[in-house]
Amino acid sequence: xxxxxRSRAVHKRPDRVRFQGRVLFLTEDPDLVRRQxxxxxxEWTAAAKLRDDISTDEITPAYVCYYYDETLGxxxxxxxxxxxxxxxxxxxxxxxxxxVSVSGKRRGKGSSREQSPYAERCAGIRLVIAENLExxxxxxxxxxxxxxxxxxxIIERVRRGEEIPLATxxxxxxxxxxxxxxxxxxxxxxxxxxxGKATVALPGTPPRPMTLGEKILARHWVADPAAGAxxxxxxxxxxxxxxxxxxxxxxxxxxxxxxxFFEQLMGPEARVADPDTVLMFRDHLTFLPEAMTPERxxxxxxxxxxxxxxxxxxxxxxxxIKLYGELRSRRRGAEAICHSKILEAHAExxxxxxxxxxxxxxxxxxxCLAFGVGTTAIFNSWITxxxxxxxxxxxxxxxxxxxxxxxxxxDFMLEILRHPYVKxxxxxxxxxxxxxxxxxxxxxDERATMTNMTAEVGGFTGYVAPDQRTVEYLIEARGLSRMQxxxxxxxxxxxxxxxxxxVIEIDxxxxxxxxxxxxxxxxxxxxxxxxxxxxxxxxYAGSCTAGKKEDMDMYARVLRDAAARGARVAPWVRFYIxxxxxxxxxxxxxxxxLELFREVGATFLEPSCGACINAGPGVSKTPDEVTISAINRxxxxxxxxxxxxxxxxxxxxxxxxxGYVTAWDxxxxxxxxx
Ligand code: SF4
Numbered sequence: 001x002x003x004x005x006r007s008r009a010v011h012k013r014p015d016r017v018r019f020q021g022r023v024l025f026l027t028e029d030p031d032l033v034r035r036q037x038x039x040x041x042x043e044w045t046a047a048a049k050l051r052d053d054i055s056t057d058e059i060t061p062a063y064v065c066y067y068y069d070e071t072l073g074x075x076x077x078x079x080x081x082x083x084x085x086x087x088x089x090x091x092x093x094x095x096x097x098x099x100v101s102v103s104g105k106r107r108g109k110g111s112s113r114e115q116s117p118y119a120e121r122c123a124g125i126r127l128v129i130a131e132n133l134e135x136x137x138x139x140x141x142x143x144x145x146x147x148x149x150x151x152x153x154i155i156e157r158v159r160r161g162e163e164i165p166l167a168t169x170x171x172x173x174x175x176x177x178x179x180x181x182x183x184x185x186x187x188x189x190x191x192x193x194x195x196g197k198a199t200v201a202l203p204g205t206p207p208r209p210m211t212l213g214e215k216i217l218a219r220h221w222v223a224d225p226a227a228g229a230x231x232x233x234x235x236x237x238x239x240x241x242x243x244x245x246x247x248x249x250x251x252x253x254x255x256x257x258x259x260x261f262f263e264q265l266m267g268p269e270a271r272v273a274d275p276d277t278v279l280m281f282r283d284h285l286t287f288l289p290e291a292m293t294p295e296r297x298x299x300x301x302x303x304x305x306x307x308x309x310x311x312x313x314x315x316x317x318x319x320x321i322k323l324y325g326e327l328r329s330r331r332r333g334a335e336a337i338c339h340s341k342i343l344e345a346h347a348e349x350x351x352x353x354x355x356x357x358x359x360x361x362x363x364x365x366x367x368c369l370a371f372g373v374g375t376t377a378i379f380n381s382w383i384t385x386x387x388x389x390x391x392x393x394x395x396x397x398x399x400x401x402x403x404x405x406x407x408x409x410x411d412f413m414l415e416i417l418r419h420p421y422v423k424x425x426x427x428x429x430x431x432x433x434x435x436x437x438x439x440x441x442x443x444x445d446e447r448a449t450m451t452n453m454t455a456e457v458g459g460f461t462g463y464v465a466p467d468q469r470t471v472e473y474l475i476e477a478r479g480l481s482r483m484q485x486x487x488x489x490x491x492x493x494x495x496x497x498x499x500x501x502x503v504i505e506i507d508x509x510x511x512x513x514x515x516x517x518x519x520x521x522x523x524x525x526x527x528x529x530x531x532x533x534x535x536x537x538x539x540y541a542g543s544c545t546a547g548k549k550e551d552m553d554m555y556a557r558v559l560r561d562a563a564a565r566g567a568r569v570a571p572w573v574r575f576y577i578x579x580x581x582x583x584x585x586x587x588x589x590x591x592x593x594l595e596l597f598r599e600v601g602a603t604f605l606e607p608s609c610g611a612c613i614n615a616g617p618g619v620s621k622t623p624d625e626v627t628i629s630a631i632n633r634x635x636x637x638x639x640x641x642x643x644x645x646x647x648x649x650x651x652x653x654x655x656x657x658x659g660y661v662t663a664w665d666x667x668x669x670x671x672x673x674x
Contacts, residue, residue, distance in 0.1 A: 108137020333606020
């Protein structure tokens with residue numbers, strides 16, 4: 001396979017670029033956006049406030065990602081919410097002749113979907129300008145050959161038709177990122193690397209105290225690809241290179257696009273390197289037929305979405321890759337959500353894992369370095385087994401003290417997400433090390449809620465250093481002997497004297513059950529401070545974040561109390577409980593939870609992403625419907641058009657019973673409304 005690449009022609013792009021097209025400002029004011037789409041070029045001033053926090057869900061909403069070819073160019077920004085309106089419609093960006101797209105802070109937050117920059121590229125966008133860009137989105141742009149900058153002075157130069165030196169976009173970048181930009185994308189860069197045209201210098205960092213994240217990267221560093229030498233003595237933030245991965249996984253939302261890139265560029269006969277370390281999942285869309293609106297079905301979108309499953313299954317079969325598929329019986333559902341299964345059955349302390357999904361850090365709960373990458377990085381890793389990396393700085397989050405009984409890891413995360421450092425984007429692209437005695441007290445399941453939501457923090461990844469709880473987890477969940485489990489965890493701790501860019505300290509005793517108001521998981525506040533009452537129509541208890549065994553214990557704890565009092569789910573509430581894997585379902589069956597859930601009026605669902613990705617029972621249908629949900633993010637449109645509030649598993653169950661957003665009070669056995 002590599003011989004094909006060694007003989008392939010590859011060149012750098014010209015060292016000056018000119019952008020032929022208009023500039024599109026994504027503003028808060030929907031009328032300004034509409035005027036630009038109608039052909040008027042905006043004289044931009046600071047008064048025309050740019051949209052901040054544009055998520056990839058807004059650039060390409062979930063249904064748009066059923067397409068995985070150039071049709072995506074019809075859709076960029078169709079989910080962009082400007083005040084209460086969606087001013088961009090299908091085809092309008094492509095037809096507007098735009099080459100540059102401008103927005104404010106934290107562009108590209110949320111899902112790692114590469115469909116977003118790919119849709120932009122297919123619509124003609126060649127340059128993205130923003131105050132700052134989220135890590136995965138920015139890398140995806142680079143991997144696809146879209147230029148990015150935070151320098152707003154470029155706008156006038158573009159408009160004057162100036163040729164701009166390519167160096168403008170590589171300034172300050174490390175050697176590899178510069179190479180990826182110069183070669184017009186990751187695949188071309190990797191070809192140049194294999195041909196020896198692009199070389200990667202070893203970091204040369206002398207031994208130094210390292211954080212656990214840095215240590216894992218140093219152990220996996222590709223030192224000499226030709227000789228297969230892996231590992232360097234030390235790394236420090238800013239070092240660039242490639243690291244060998246232990247596991248690479250993708251799901252049906254991404255695999256088809258990656259497979260097409262792979263087959264187009266490598267040829268139909270090419271084989272994935274080391275397929276035993278590649279995993280695929282059918283998890284996102286198994287319930288879609290129940291959630292898609294009749295209008296969308298009429299447009300043919302259901303048929304297009306079902307193609308994703310077929311394309312992934314065919315590719316996995318041809319390549320000999322293990323696929324966790326959908327249920328074969330008449331029931332809808334999946335064997336497991338990817339993150340749930342990776343943690344339950346595959347991740348080991350000290351590994352490097354990449355996944356085609358922003359919540360890949362979930363597996364960091366057992367002390368591995370797991371991070372999300374885009375489609376291009378995944379398909380490149382099928383060839384090279386490695387992934388490019390710039391060593392991030394590490395942020396330490398210390399949570400100490402004893403938490404109240406009705407406070408969970410979810411509340412810790414909603415508290416962290418409203419911290420000014422995180423809200424201002426300070427944690428973007430960083431390693432997040434969660435520690436402190438309150439974290440040490442958490443189970444691995446609860447730690448996974450924290451590492452999972454590192455995606456919302458904007459971090460590169462999050463992890464908890466392995467300890468005795470990790471050992472017990474590996475014995476119980478994996479059937480390892482104590483000696484094997486301890487050997488896996490050996491030496492996996494940050495060094496005394498390791499450097500942290502920031503330390504955030506949280507007193508667990510002061511954390512209260514939290515509520516994130518609709519729009520962003522960073523909109524958190526204690527439930528007791530939220531203006532209420534907030535009447536709910538839907539309660540959703542599931543997803544990778546909240547479909548684990550311990551989450552089920554929490555739902556059951558609240559509901560058992562209720563059942564004992566003869567209470568049931570409020571008559572106007574639809575309450576769905578959805579587990580993350582068949583293992584979790586068996587756990588529920590063994591403990592009699594399924595009967596309990598039925599008894600109080602909840603609907604139990606087989607594993608799948610479902611409502612979390614606007615594709616299953618539990619989605620809202622109208623803008624005024626209110627949902628309380630245990631999922632990880634509530635960006636506009638994430639789970640239907642309604643108002644999506646986030647809370648912890650106790651809160652979701654208590655709210656379903658009360659019919660209002662409600663913090664669970666374990667002493668009273670009932671609760672107080674917001
Ligand atoms: S459950 Fe939600 S957050 Fe988790 S992988 Fe699925 S879509 Fe992503």
